[in-house]
Amino acid sequence: MSAFIDARTVPDGTVLEPDLAIVGGGPAGISIALALANTPLRVVLLESGGMSFDPATQALYNGNKTGVKYLGLEASRMRFLGGSTNIWGGWSRPMDKIDFEERAWMPHSGWPFGLEALAPHYARAQTLCEAGPWLYEKAEHWSQSEMPTVPLGTGGVATRWFQFSKMRGSLLPTHFGERYADDLKKVRNLTTYLHANVTRLGLAPNGGKIEKLDIATLNGRHFSLKPKAVILAAGAVEIARLMLASNDVMPQGVGNANDVVGRYFADHPIPRDIGTVILFDGKLEPYYLTTQTMHGAILRAGLFPSEAYRRSKAMLDSSITIESKTLLDVLGKSTVATTAAALGVDASKAAAFTLGGGCEVTPDPDCRITLDSERDALGVPRVKLAMKLADSDLAHFRATLKELGRQLLASRAGMIRLNMKERGQWLTGLDWGNHHMGTARASIDPKKGVVDANLQVHGVANLFVVGSAVYPTYGAVNPTLSIVAMALRLADHVKGLLK
């Protein structure tokens, strides 16, 4: 067993020469490090933080932002081993086939690979996320007698299921750093450096490969790595920052010949109290409202637009959750009574519930990360985020909610009130998923993307990026499970490449 190395104790000027350097000890970096265990590759995992939260390290994330009100850049991620799994909610669900496709109604859509590329890796990802047996598809076919679902008329919205990560002993969810620290220490071909901040990606003079990584610590130590290959496995903001700030050889930064790095930043908008759903018979199974342990997994039901609906109606993705019981005002009660009576249904036991959820956004090149003039404690430029949110994306979400209401009416089971219409209503109390995505998007075309189908940076032979930074489009489900699956796929690729 090899203990983690505290980079603050590494002598100045040390040069390490591993086969592979993984930058970032979050779920992607840890998954790759574990996947490469017991291979001939000598792997170094570099984590900026330690084993727990440290304000000075976390402050390296600070940045400025303009545009739509957004989370503090230092607030929605965690800079210590485990990365953002130290604060995630454990929500897990694979992406859909349509998420990877080029869609005529969505500008800039289309991944350079399809769901089939990730599918072989989802099972292992599910295990690493400790999200229980793979039930997603099976759950959609459970019988009404076994797992009753909200009765919906034929249409575009259906009940589908989230599974949740759990840690041993039922603590929820899995914090990758704490959970896998011992496993990482057992990997003989891996050395993990904590408190090691990469401050520069050193390109070869011709810009064709990474020759060197500069490492700095907050106590003033400086050393370097000369790896055969590098995987950037940090979050989408830090990856863009590092690629843009490493501009000593190529003035526009690493992998940024076409000015794509940092663009297309996205997150999932999570507007609160988006609607009220009425169930005329008042019956709602508890797994719609909160997680339930069933079938060996932790499950919660949500309401999702189907792939067929998204295609036929040219809709973006979204997820709708039923949140909590609520009361109606006089007009609401009257509307429910009138509608139920018109439908010939008894609504004397009707119950109302608030709705929440999140939605996909259209990729926008002007929603972007750039470098600021300020620098952090290690001398690296801080970032500026220009955050945007299009009305048309919110309109898609509203249309899907309306479709849910239509289906409830068609089945005479209930109805819906849409609480949001004007932009100001959506933005009031708007929350975000804390899912940073898109700043190093994948595309087969170097003019449209930063990395190719193998997640290799266009034009830089030995540099790879993994994580939600490479998402060209964003779906509406929580990204961690897919990030881990993508990381495992990349591990396989790199294993073949470097053997």
Add this chain to the structure above:
Amino acid sequence: MKTLFSRRNLLMGAAGIAVVAGVGFEASRVLRKRYAPSPYDDLLAKLDDRDGSAQIGEAVLAEVEDFDAKTVAAGLRAKLAQASLADIAAADAAAERLVEAHGWVLPQSVGLLCALAAKAAA
């Protein structure tokens, strides 16, 4: 042995109940909310709560452009001659014929009936 209910008492009791019932019936008729006659009363009778429906209808009218009450009423009458309101409303939803009122998503037929209630109340 003296019976508990004599014939005379029974007759008087029955007469009393009849009087109370009659007064009650008349009172409910008198006290029932009356509406000014409108051309749509036959349709509005289908609504569970005419006042509440009128409130909903105000919101529907704000959403529907070029609302022509006579045409709407004629259309609804034609439909109701063929099927029940319940079936028409469910069919509206199935066919994506919907209207909104203060964010409430309603079958078109229900929304239009409410709009007629609002017109009648105006």
